[in-house]
Amino acid sequence: MAEMSFSSRLLALIGILTTLTSCDTIPWQEKKLKHEATTLNSSELSSIVAHTDLDRMWQKDLKSMLVVRYPGSAGSQQVQQHIKSTLSLLKAGWDVTEDSFYANTPYGQLPFTNIIATLNPTAKRQLVLACHYDSKYYPPQWDGREFLGAIDSAVPCSMILELSRAQDDELKTLKNSGSDLSLQLLFFDGEEALYQWTSEDSLYGSRHLAHKMATASHPPEATNTSQLDSIDLFVLLDLIGGPNPRFGNQFSSTTRWLSRLRNIERRLHALGQLENHPNEVQYFWPGLHVGLILDDHIPFLNRGVRILHLISTPFPAVWHTFDDNEENLDQTSISNLNKILQVFVLEYLNKKSPENQVVEGS
Ligand SMILES: *[C@@H]1O[C@H](CO)[C@@H](O)[C@H](O)[C@H]1NC(C)=O
Numbered sequence: 254m255a256e257m258s259f260s261s262r263l264l265a266l267i268g269i270l271t272t273l274t275s276c277d278t279i280p281w282q283e284k285k286l287k288h289e290a291t292t293l294n295s296s297e298l299s300s301i302v303a304h305t306d307l308d309r310m311w312q313k314d315l316k317s318m319l320v321v322r323y324p325g326s327a328g329s330q331q332v333q334q335h336i337k338s339t340l341s342l343l344k345a346g347w348d349v350t351e352d353s354f355y356a357n358t359p360y361g362q363l364p365f366t367n368i369i370a371t372l373n374p375t376a377k378r379q380l381v382l383a384c385h386y387d388s389k390y391y392p393p394q395w396d397g398r399e400f401l402g403a404i405d406s407a408v409p410c411s412m413i414l415e416l417s418r419a420q421d422d423e424l425k426t427l428k429n430s431g432s433d434l435s436l437q438l439l440f441f442d443g444e445e446a447l448y449q450w451t452s453e454d455s456l457y458g459s460r461h462l463a464h465k466m467a468t469a470s471h472p473p474e475a476t477n478t479s480q481l482d483s484i485d486l487f488v489l490l491d492l493i494g495g496p497n498p499r500f501g502n503q504f505s506s507t508t509r510w511l512s513r514l515r516n517i518e519r520r521l522h523a524l525g526q527l528e529n530h531p532n533e534v535q536y537f538w539p540g541l542h543v544g545l546i547l548d549d550h551i552p553f554l555n556r557g558v559r560i561l562h563l564i565s566t567p568f569p570a571v572w573h574t575f576d577d578n579e580e581n582l583d584q585t586s587i588s589n590l591n592k593i594l595q596v597f598v599l600e601y602l603n604k605k606s607p608e609n610q611v612v613e614g615s
Pocket residue numbers: 294295296297606609
């Protein structure tokens with residue numbers, strides 16, 4: 254075993270101090286309610302943002318995902334393989350598992366597979382980023398046109414993969430720090446209705462996984478907490494990639510996190526890091542109330558999980574049409590949102606350079 258570097262010894266020491274000084278009267282599953290994110294300074298923000306690369310995401314992830322990939326299709330297998338191999342090649346050392354099952358659909362029994370990637374499975378608390386990787390099924394009667402679901406949801410899933418690649422070093426350090434707060438990525442299958450949206454014909458993957466997590470103890474020896482308690486915040490990305498995205502507010506319980514995204518948008522704007530972004534705030538609107546939208550968060554919401562639903566409202570014009578393809582994507586807003594999301598995640602996870610880390614008081 255190699256000699257520990259000075260910074261990893263420092264991190265280990267900080268870990269011990271944090272354990273000794275943190276307030277043990279708050280049960281871990283309630284810490285999410287009081288969680289405070291770090292605010293990174295301008296040089297730290299610039300260095301984080303410099304790690305992300307839209308062209309790389311486009312070539313590596315988006316091109317791989319823009320195939321017909323409804324549940325059980327060959328394209329679905331191909332995309333699952335892409336997600337798993339991308340994450341397993343990273344230095345951070347993701348724990349990647351599958352939740353595979355069969356479900357009855359209007360077209361008979363079909364196979365479904367959710368992919369779950371966890372940076373540190375022993376961490377009690379997880380910030381969750383989620384997307385659906387399946388594409389909506391259209392029967393082959395449309396003059397050979399294929400539905401590729403670029404905004405729905407090849408771009409959101411690509412953004413999550415790019416985040417894990419761009420911030421690989423930071424996430425590796427976080428994992429090695431032994432922090433009790435970590436990151437989990439969920440790639441759902443079967444979000445789309447196969448025939449027509451009903452409570453039975455939709456959300457196949459998220460319904461299955463929410464039930465499974467509700468019945469799995471976390472930590473493994475716990476008697477009264479489940480894997481759902483481990484979710485600090487469930488951030489669901491959907492319908493992202495069109496021009497002029499606007500994210501409104503569906504849940505008062507997470508308004509402060511939507512406000513934080515708005516604050517990050519403002520800070521990156523001030524640093525000149527956002528392209529084609531004339532006003533300091535264009536995307537995140539915590540004061541704009543929008544009605545409940547049915548999506549993969551619903552089975553989690555119904556079990557008490559706190560949700561941040563990042564879905565463009567009104568839905569982009571190409572939604573569920575054959576024009577939801579690569580040509581109609583808006584590159585600059587995707588690039589800007591990648592930057593904002595990556596800062597959000599690192600700040601939420603309190604990923605600061607060691608010498609700057611504040612020991613959590615009681
Ligand atoms: C930002 O924080 C880093 C430590 O993480 C520090 O070295 C640097 O001087 C700070 N920069 C500014 C502009 O405050």
